[in-house]
Amino acid sequence: MDQWKKLYVLGAGSYGKVYYAVKMDPVSLCVSVAAVKCADMNRSVSLQREAEILTTLKDSPYVVQFIGSDVSIDNGNVSTYNLFLEYAYGGSLHDLIINSKMRRIRMSEVEVGFYAYQLLKGIQHVHEKGWVHCDIKPANVLIFNNAERGGMHKLKLADFGLSLRVPEGVAYMTGAAMSNRGTLPYAPPESLISGFHGRSYDIWSLGCTVAEMMTGCRVWIYRDTKDLQWKIMNEEPMVPSDVSEIARDFLYKCLIKDPLKRWTTQQLLQHPFIQQALLCTRMRETHGITSRVNPFGCRLGIYRKEIHISSPRVVESSRRNRLSEFLIADPAISISISFSDHPSKFFSSQSMSKLRHRMSQFCSRNITISIPIKHLK
Numbered sequence: 001m002d003q004w005k006k007l008y009v010l011g012a013g014s015y016g017k018v019y020y021a022v023k024m025d026p027v028s029l030c031v032s033v034a035a036v037k038c039a040d041m042n043r044s045v046s047l048q049r050e051a052e053i054l055t056t057l058k059d060s061p062y063v064v065q066f067i068g069s070d071v072s073i074d075n076g077n078v079s080t081y082n083l084f085l086e087y088a089y090g091g092s093l094h095d096l097i098i099n100s101k102m103r104r105i106r107m108s109e110v111e112v113g114f115y116a117y118q119l120l121k122g123i124q125h126v127h128e129k130g131w132v133h134c135d136i137k138p139a140n141v142l143i144f145n146n147a148e149r150g151g152m153h154k155l156k157l158a159d160f161g162l163s164l165r166v167p168e169g170v171a172y173m174t175g176a177a178m179s180n181r182g183t184l185p186y187a188p189p190e191s192l193i194s195g196f197h198g199r200s201y202d203i204w205s206l207g208c209t210v211a212e213m214m215t216g217c218r219v220w221i222y223r224d225t226k227d228l229q230w231k232i233m234n235e236e237p238m239v240p241s242d243v244s245e246i247a248r249d250f251l252y253k254c255l256i257k258d259p260l261k262r263w264t265t266q267q268l269l270q271h272p273f274i275q276q277a278l279l280c281t282r283m284r285e286t287h288g289i290t291s292r293v294n295p296f297g298c299r300l301g302i303y304r305k306e307i308h309i310s311s312p313r314v315v316e317s318s319r320r321n322r323l324s325e326f327l328i329a330d331p332a333i334s335i336s337i338s339f340s341d342h343p344s345k346f347f348s349s350q351s352m353s354k355l356r357h358r359m360s361q362f363c364s365r366n367i368t369i370s371i372p373i374k375h376l377k
């Protein structure tokens, strides 16, 4: 990996420093970039272990990609171990949360759900390969821009320095109380009570991370480490009250105190909070393209968070449910029904007011439904 040039320091970990590095292809003159985690050779055991773990996780789009590793002689004759990773242009999820908080912008539930989906896919991959991450938190989730997904980011899991080899159905026991591996505010109660580290560890940490995306705050308020440890073991984490029922239910399933009852990645990926976020994300992506399956069963396009329906038919109950799910999932969407032809072609004024009444039943919070009736006699 000789050709890489370390340009500047991105940050530091307990092992050493992380550099931004570039490499130019002498033929095509294309420049590649990477993040390089560096440690003195005699302090590089954890980085070498991380490289081994990342090699086994290579084939997931939801895990930061491992480019390679080498040993260089820096500063005279000091041997340095270098671990090359794909470079995350967007920083970390922690930066994104802080940024949103400072700008007093709350992430929409669709956004949070879409990010939770990506984290779940990453965790599922890690678990399938026989690992438990043990340190899921916003600072260990890296952000890659993804403009084509309606402005939403692509997230990848990073920092496998504390990961454990834990096959399915087995848990790692540290053998002592208060001996959790990961970062305390994201650690589940069982890791403090009995040193239990199973796949359920990552699910609890995911719940804490998702709640933090929703509110901008951690799930625990505490005075000091002792107070936090006591709260994790004896109290319920703070689940936000001003989010939808579905979002709250998702968090409850992640934050079940009993690790054997806590939901798995497979179960959580099927949860309506995730499914609705995916549905909305896909609909946003269509940007005005007619969708074949939609709540009305008629032509439907989405453009700039508005839904335009041409040739509406009377809404059947099963489709109505789908529409209401869609509305819950993205409260920022406003609905406007516009007619491509004289509405009397589709509705009598009586059925028109019936439709309007039905539509208003779905309306909640800041959703507005506007039905242009200027054509009606």
Ligand SMILES: Nc1ncnc2c1ncn2[C@@H]1O[C@H](COP(=O)(O)OP(=O)(O)OP(=O)(O)O)[C@@H](O)[C@H]1O
Pocket (backbone or CB within 6 Å): 010, 011, 012, 013, 014, 015, 018, 035, 037, 064, 085, 086, 087, 088, 089, 091, 092, 139, 142, 158, 159, 161
């Ligand atoms: N692939 C990457 N692309 C861009 N920045 C990165 C990348 N990997 C790490 N960084 C940045 O480098 C800094 C240190 O990262 P790292 O995860 O190694 O340290 P840490 O988690 O703070 O420390 P430790 O692992 O010892 O607890 C962080 O600011 C992180 O965002």
